[in-house]
Amino acid sequence: MPSDSAFEVHRLRPEETWELRYRVLWPHKPSAQACVIDVDAADHATHLGVFMAEREPWGVCLDGREGALVGVCSLFEQPCTRCAVPWREEDALRLRVMGTLPEVRGQGAGAALIARAAEEVVKRGKSVLWCDAREVAFGFYERLGFGFMNEMYELPDVGPHRTMALVLSSPRN
Numbered sequence: 629m630p631s632d633s634a635f636e637v638h639r640l641r642p643e644e645t646w647e648l649r650y651r652v653l654w655p656h657k658p659s660a661q662a663c664v665i666d667v668d669a670a671d672h673a674t675h676l677g678v679f680m681a682e683r684e685p686w687g688v689c690l691d692g693r694e695g696a697l698v699g700v701c702s703l704f705e706q707p708c709t710r711c712a713v714p715w716r717e718e719d720a721l722r723l724r725v726m727g728t729l730p731e732v733r734g735q736g737a738g739a740a741l742i743a744r745a746a747e748e749v750v751k752r753g754k755s756v757l758w759c760d761a762r763e764v765a766f767g768f769y770e771r772l773g774f775g776f777m778n779e780m781y782e783l784p785d786v787g788p789h790r791t792m793a794l795v796l797s798s799p800r801n
Contacts, residue, residue, distance in 0.1 A: 635679065721749050726738070726741065762789055763788040
């Protein structure tokens, strides 16, 4: 079982996230190339990938990258519209399309992604990281300090979700 230090997080180009999105989040789509989201190429987008040093046969290998990609997430400057929030729109980043391969779950890969995402929030002078969390990931986000913001809702083709948020510091006054 890899330790936290076995994982490294690096910035990715949007297209480098698609294969993992397809395998983990959207296997119902026709291909990895169909796993583009509306704001992937936005100036404010940040795409992160977590890598293992070893190239496992189940990992995603990217040209020009060492090791195996085992998880991804993307960050966007998008307001939360699913519920009322206690922060200003400009104080938050949205976490989207977060997922890790089943082979590394519970070993620190997802936590490494969230830690790096939180660093990006602070680096940008913001204080909140929020997401639309899948029901199967509620426990993961709760263990990392996220709290629920609303009741359950359904996203077509994906399933039950709740909005969750991690407050990293007090919002600016």
